[in-house]
Amino acid sequence: xxxxxxxxxxxxxxxxxxxxxxxxxxxxxxxxxxxxVTVWAGFSTKWYGELMRNEAFLxxxx
Amino acid sequence: xSEALRPVFAPWNDPDEKxxxxxxxxxxxxxxxxxxxxxxxxxxxxxxxxxLGPSGCGKTTLMRMLAGFETPSEGTxxxxxxxxxxxxxxxxxxxxxxxxxxxxxxxxxxxxxxxxLKREGIKGDALNGRVDEMLRLTRLERFEKRKPHxxxxxxxxxxxxxxxxxxxxxxxxxxxxxxxxxxxxxQDTQFELMDIQEKTGTTFVIVxxxxxxxxxxxxxxxxxxxxxxxxxxxxxxxxxAPNTVYVADFIGDVNIIDGRAxxxxxxxxxxxxxxxxxxxxxxxxxxxxxxxxxxxxxxxKVSISVEKxxxxxxxxxxxxxxxxxxxxxxxxxVEMPNGQIxxxxxxxxxxxxxxxxxxxxxxWISFTATxxxxxxx
Amino acid sequence: MRRFALIxxxxxxxxxxxxxxxxIVFKISLSDIALSIPPYLPQLDLAKGWEGxxxxxxxxxFENFEFLxxxxxxxxxxxxxxxxxxxxxxxxLLIGYPIAYAMTRAGEEWRPTLxxxxxxxxxxxxxxxxxxxxxxxxxxxxxxxxxxxxxLTSEPLIILNTPIAVYIGIVYTYLPFMILPIYSAxxxxxxxxxxxxxxxxxxxxxxxxxxxFPLSRxxxxxxxxxxxIPTLGEFVIPSLLGGSNTLMIGKVLWDxxxxxxxxxxxxxVAVILLLxxxxxxxxxxxxxxKQRESEG
Numbered sequence: 001x002x003x004x005x006x007x008x009x010x011x012x013x014x015x016x017x018x019x020x021x022x023x024x025x026x027x028x029x030x031x032x033x034x035x036x037v038t039v040w041a042g043f044s045t046k047w048y049g050e051l052m053r054n055e056a057f058l059x060x061x062x
Numbered sequence: 063x064s065e066a067l068r069p070v071f072a073p074w075n076d077p078d079e080k081x082x083x084x085x086x087x088x089x090x091x092x093x094x095x096x097x098x099x100x101x102x103x104x105x106x107x108x109x110x111x112x113x114l115g116p117s118g119c120g121k122t123t124l125m126r127m128l129a130g131f132e133t134p135s136e137g138t139x140x141x142x143x144x145x146x147x148x149x150x151x152x153x154x155x156x157x158x159x160x161x162x163x164x165x166x167x168x169x170x171x172x173x174x175x176x177x178x179l180k181r182e183g184i185k186g187d188a189l190n191g192r193v194d195e196m197l198r199l200t201r202l203e204r205f206e207k208r209k210p211h212x213x214x215x216x217x218x219x220x221x222x223x224x225x226x227x228x229x230x231x232x233x234x235x236x237x238x239x240x241x242x243x244x245x246x247x248x249q250d251t252q253f254e255l256m257d258i259q260e261k262t263g264t265t266f267v268i269v270x271x272x273x274x275x276x277x278x279x280x281x282x283x284x285x286x287x288x289x290x291x292x293x294x295x296x297x298x299x300x301x302x303a304p305n306t307v308y309v310a311d312f313i314g315d316v317n318i319i320d321g322r323a324x325x326x327x328x329x330x331x332x333x334x335x336x337x338x339x340x341x342x343x344x345x346x347x348x349x350x351x352x353x354x355x356x357x358x359x360x361x362x363k364v365s366i367s368v369e370k371x372x373x374x375x376x377x378x379x380x381x382x383x384x385x386x387x388x389x390x391x392x393x394x395x396v397e398m399p400n401g402q403i404x405x406x407x408x409x410x411x412x413x414x415x416x417x418x419x420x421x422x423x424x425x426w427i428s429f430t431a432t433x434x435x436x437x438x439x
Numbered sequence: 440m441r442r443f444a445l446i447x448x449x450x451x452x453x454x455x456x457x458x459x460x461x462x463i464v465f466k467i468s469l470s471d472i473a474l475s476i477p478p479y480l481p482q483l484d485l486a487k488g489w490e491g492x493x494x495x496x497x498x499x500x501f502e503n504f505e506f507l508x509x510x511x512x513x514x515x516x517x518x519x520x521x522x523x524x525x526x527x528x529x530x531x532l533l534i535g536y537p538i539a540y541a542m543t544r545a546g547e548e549w550r551p552t553l554x555x556x557x558x559x560x561x562x563x564x565x566x567x568x569x570x571x572x573x574x575x576x577x578x579x580x581x582x583x584x585x586x587x588x589x590x591l592t593s594e595p596l597i598i599l600n601t602p603i604a605v606y607i608g609i610v611y612t613y614l615p616f617m618i619l620p621i622y623s624a625x626x627x628x629x630x631x632x633x634x635x636x637x638x639x640x641x642x643x644x645x646x647x648x649x650x651x652f653p654l655s656r657x658x659x660x661x662x663x664x665x666x667x668i669p670t671l672g673e674f675v676i677p678s679l680l681g682g683s684n685t686l687m688i689g690k691v692l693w694d695x696x697x698x699x700x701x702x703x704x705x706x707x708v709a710v711i712l713l714l715x716x717x718x719x720x721x722x723x724x725x726x727x728x729k730q731r732e733s734e735g
Contacts, residue, residue, distance in 0.1 A: 007541075011540070011541040015537070015614075018611070019556070022568060022575060023563065023568060023571060129634075150637075151637045158634075177639050177649075181645070
C-alpha cells in the first residue's frame with residue numbers, strides 16, 4: 001500500500017466528499033418529518049409512504 | 063623506448079587507494095523479502111564495475127540505493143567517504159541511465175541533454191558548449207532538434223547516455239543499458255561505452271544479466287545471487303578461477319564433475335565414478351580425505367582425440383553423443399561410462415568433410431592436472 | 440475506396456441526424472411568430488406544389504437575427520455565458536486536477552474503486568443532485584446552519600440565487616468530466632520519467648511542473664472542452680440555482696421558447712449559440728487527433 005502525501009489524501013477526501021455529500025444530505029433529509037426542507041423535526045419515513053400513495057409519481061415511474 | 067609496461071588498472075589491490083563507494087553491511091528488506099543481505103564492497107574510481115546475476119538477485123536494488131531511490135534498511139553507504147543515505151537523489155553527484163531510457167517525450171534531444179544542466183543554473187554559452195560536447199561525444203549532432211519518438215532505438219540510447227553524462231557525475235549507473243538493442247549494435251555500443259568511460263574518467267556501475275556483456279566491458283564483475291555477492295573479481299579471474307559452482311556455471315560453459323577427494327602430496331585425487339580411474343587435480347584450497355569436491359573445467363581445456371593421448375594425467379574414453387557446431391568451434395558432448403556427459407571444445411581447424419570425429423565415435427577426452435578448478439561448493 | 444464505402448453509411452446516417460434537426464431549427468429561425476400550431480409561419484406544405492415552395496422561401500427572412508443583434512439582452516447573455524463557462528471551467532480544473540492526480544498516486548488496489556466513485560454520480564439523476572444544492576445553499580440551508588452552528592458566521596450567507604451558486608452547481612455537475620481525461624493522461628505517465636527528472640536534479644515539485652504537468656496537457660485540454668462546451672448552453676443549473684440575477688443564454692432561450700412562445704426567436708438564439716461553439720468544438724477535435732497521433 002503506497003503511502004500518500006497529506007496533500008493527496010486531502011485532495012481525495014475533500015474531492016469525494018464534495019461529490020457525495022449533497023446526495024447523502026438529500027437522503028438524510030428524506031427522513032425529515034418536517035415539511036420544511038431545512039428544519040430538522042425528527043426522524044420519519046412518512047414521505048416514503050406519501051410517495052407510494054402519490055399517483056403521479058407512480059405513473060411516471062412505472 | 064622499448065614497449066612500455068602498461069600499468070595494470072587494479073586499484074582494488076592497492077592498499078593506498080581510497081574507494082569511491084563503500085557499502086558497509088548493507089541490508090535491504092521489502093516487507094518479508096530480503097533483497098540485499100549484509101553486503102560489504104568497495105568500488106574504486108574509474109572502475110567499470112558490473113553487477114551480474116539473474117532476476118531477483120538484488121542488483122537493481124543495489125543500484126537504486128546508489129541513485130537514492132531506495133534507502134538501506136541497515137548499514138551505511140559512503141560516497142567519497144560521506145554517508146549518502148540522507149542525501150536525496152536530486153542532490154547526489156550520481157546520475158543514472160535507465161533501462162527504458164526515460165527520455166522526456168515532450169522535449170527535443172537537445173533539451174533532454176540540457177535538462178540536468180539547467181537545474182544547476184547553467185545557461186548561455188556554458189550550457190550550449192556542454193550540450194554540444196555531449197552531442198559530439200555520442201555522435202548525435204544531426205538529431206539535436208528531434209523529439210524522442212522521431213529517432214531510432216539506438217539513437218535514443220545514446221541520448222540517454224549523453225543526458226546522464228552531461229553533468230559529469232562522479233558515478234554513472236547504467237541499468238541494463240544495452241538490453242533493447244540488437245546483437246550487432248550491442249557489441250558496437252559496448253566498445254563505445256568503454257571508450258567513453260575511459261575518456262571521461264567516470265566511474266561506471268552497470269547492471270546486466272548478460273554475462274558476455276559483463277565480461278567485455280567490466281574491470282571487475284560482481285556475481286550476485288539472492289542479495290549476496292558471491293564473487294567479485296576481474297573477468298579473467300571470474301572465468302578461470304570461480305570460487306563456487308554457481309559462479310563457474312553462471313559464466314560461460316563449464317563441466318562440473320562431483321567426487322570425493324583424496325589429497326596426495328601437492329595434488330588431489332578425485333574419485334568420481336565406479337570403475338573409473340581417479341582424476342588428478344591441483345588446488346590452492348586444502349581438502350581432507352573423503353571431502354565432497356566439485357571439479358569445474360571449461361570445455362576448451364578438454365582435449366578430444368581418437369587415440370589415447372600419452373602423458374596426460376587425466377584421460378578417459380567415451381562415446382560422442384552430440385556435436386554442437388558453432389562455425390569456428392565445435393563442442394563435442396562425450397558420454398562417459400558412468401553416464402556423465404563431458405563437453406570438449408576444439409577449434410574447427412579442418413573443414414567439415416575432413417574432420418576425424420563424428421557421432422557415435424569412441425574417443426578419448428583428456429585434460430591436465432591444472433586445467434580445472436577444485437571447488438568446495 | 441472500399442474503406443470509404445464501409446464508413447459511408449454510418450457517416451451519412453450521423454450526418455443526417457445532425458443536419459436534419461439543424462436545418463429545421465435554422466428554418467424556424469427564419470420564420471415569423473404566429474398564433475398557430477406550431478407557432479410560426481410560413482409552414483412548408485408540399486401539397487401546394489412548386490409554387491407553394493417558392494412562396495414559402497419568399498416568406499423567410501433574417502428579421503430575428505437582426506433583432507438579436509440590436510437588443511441588449513441577447514449579446515449580454517452570450518457574454519455572460521462565456522464568462523461563466525470560462526470561470527467554471529477554470530474552477531473545475533483547479534479542483535479536478537488534484538483529485539485526478541491523487542487517484543494516480545493511490546495504490547493499484549484502490550484504482551477501480553476510485554474510478555467507480557467518480558463515475559457513479561452519472562448513474563443518479565442530475566436534476567435531483569442540483570436540487571440537493573438548493574437545500575444546502577439556501578439561507579436556511581444546510582451550509583448556513585452548519586456555519587452558524589460552528590460559530591464561523593453570525594449571519595446567514597446569501598449564496599442561493601447568485602452566480603456563486605451557479606459556479607458551485609456547474610463545478611459539481613461537471614467535475615467527473617474533468618477528472619476522467621486528466622486521470623487517463625496521468626495514468627499513462629511513465630514513473631521512471633519522474634525518477635529521471637529527480638536524478639537530474641529536480642525537486643519533487645519541479646519535477647511535477649516540468650514533466651508531469653506538460654505531459655498531462657492533452658488530458659487538461661480535453662477536460663476543459665468537455666466542461667466548457669456544454670456549460671455554455673447550460674440552463675437547468677442557472678435556472679434552479681442562479682435566480683434572476685444570473686444571465687445565461689440557455690435560460691434566455693428557454694424563456695423565449697416556453698414563456699414567450701416565440702419559436703423563431705428562440706431558434707435564432709440557438710443557431711448563434713451553435714456558431715459560437717463551432718470554434719471550440721473544432722479545436723477540441725484537433726486536440727484529440729494530436730493526442731492520438733502522439734500515442735501511435
